[in-house]
Amino acid sequence: MRVALIASARFPIAEPFAGGLEAHTWALAHALTRRGHHVELFAAPGSDPELAARELPVHRVELSAAARSDASMPSAAWMAEHHAYLGLMLDLARDGEQRFDVVHNNSLHHLPVAMAPALRVPVVTTLHTPPTPWLESAILTGPGSPVTFTAVSRFTAAAWRPTVPAARVVRNGIDTGVWKPGEGGGDLVWSGRLVPEKAPHLAILAAREAGVPLRLAGPVPDGRYFREQVEPLLGEGARYVGHLDRRGLAELLGTAAAALVTPGWDEPYGLVVAEALACGTPVCGFDRGALSEILTPDCGLLAPPGDVKALAALIPQAMGLDRRAARRRAEQFCCLDRMADAYTALYEEVMLR
Structure with a gap:
């Protein structure tokens, strides 16, 4: 399968990881690649070169003086992240179906969900956090979101249930070959x-x-x-x-x-x-x-x-x-293979719809 994996644009997908979201995305990308799938990771600059990530263009947007002085102007960091995901989703809307079989959104940003109807390739989004206003708004923009949602736990699925009634639970997995038993201590x-x-x-x-x-x-x-x-x-x-x-x-x-x-x-x-x-x-x-x-x-x-x-x-x-x-x-x-099995089965399912 050809998988477009969208990561968080805030931190590189590289060790030492900024948090669990980055660690999870790195592990999933490697697990899918080892299984023979073609994975293109869209991530922040500085991500692991072994993943051959395509960098999300997170940079300071050169807005006009009039736009910058407007009362609605958000922070520069917010604007840069918005610009990066907007550019990515427009790119995928142009010809994503020719390059990918499925898009898996692992970011926390609202645009991959809000713009999913513009794509001609199935989109899976993993819910990693409790409900947030921007993401909830993106889900509620139409009568029925075309996105297939997963949640990282039963608890998270329940938290999102009023907005996403049928999120499938796929728990995060870790590589038990790296995280090995130790002898303990005091x-x-x-x-x-x-x-x-x-x-x-x-x-x-x-x-x-x-x-x-x-x-x-x-x-x-x-x-x-x-x-x-x-x-x-x-x-x-x-x-x-x-x-x-x-x-x-x-x-x-x-x-x-x-x-x-x-x-x-x-x-x-x-x-x-x-x-x-x-x-x-x-x-x-x-x-x-x-x-x-x-x-x-x-x-x-x-x-x-x-x-x-x-x-x-x-x-x-x-x-x-x-x-x-x-x-x-x-x-x-909690093993990585269990998680990878669940996601590959889901990708195959959404490709047949």
């Missing part, structure tokens, strides 16, 4: 974007309450949050080890006794949970969003959302869970 680990909605500061407080050292890893896209709420808590057993690539992060996870996952929002999926389990590391976290879909009692424990003391109380028990059970759960529920 520390805890927290991984992900260090942003308020992931609440790493609560992980530090819970680990300290439990008296167990904690290592944190991930990008810092919100410098103010890190400086004001995370950095002051470092020390006394809590250490930030930087933004790691997959292999570095797998090694870190594999040498931890348990992984803390502390969402401050309703987590649409929780790729960090799957990664920890694949490394044989049990999970201890807040019961928000889709985490309860991934975890079973033999590989993870969940506390009420935001309850640091309850989370701390569960940590010793989580550290004693069977690492083999964690790994089995990842192999059976």
Whole structure:
């Protein structure tokens, strides 16, 4: 099959990944390519050269002085992203059906959905987040969207149900050949974007309450949050080890006794949970969003959302869970092949409609 894979234009699809969306898109592109499919990835400049990505032209738009001075002028970053997706969709509308069998939209932008009726090739869109106003508006522009929707969890599908009644659940998968079991250790680990909605500061407080050292890893896209709420808590057993690539992060996870996952929002999926389990590391976290879909009692424990003391109380028990059970759960529920199977079957289905 010939697949046009549309990525986020905000960050390159390259290691170390800016977040779970970029990691997921990279893994899917590689999995489809290994299966013999022709994949063209449309992504931000600087993406993995092995993927031969076609760069989305994300650049400062040279608007007229009159347009720039208008009261409705959005930020330059917003305008650049809008311009990139507009150009891509117009290009696909011209002759996309001659180059591709299916378009898979993995971006969070509204234009690939809003402009899908202009294409003569089927479009699949994966819902990676809770409902957003721009995307919901794009879906509701006509009597029936021609887009086939998937969602990364039952929780996310339910959140979108008023707008997208029949989103098919295809959970994100990880390469269990890269995320390998480790021997564990005495520390805890927290991984992900260090942003308020992931609440790493609560992980530090819970680990300290439990008296167990904690290592944190991930990008810092919100410098103010890190400086004001995370950095002051470092020390006394809590250490930030930087933004790691997959292999570095797998090694870190594999040498931890348990992984803390502390969402401050309703987590649409929780790729960090799957990664920890694949490394044989049990999970201890807040019961928000889709985490309860991934975890079973033999590989993870969940506390009420935001309850640091309850989370701390569960940590010793989580550290004693069977690492083999964690790994089995990842192999059976979170593996990359399972995800690739589901998407290729869906592509074949929409091509026949």
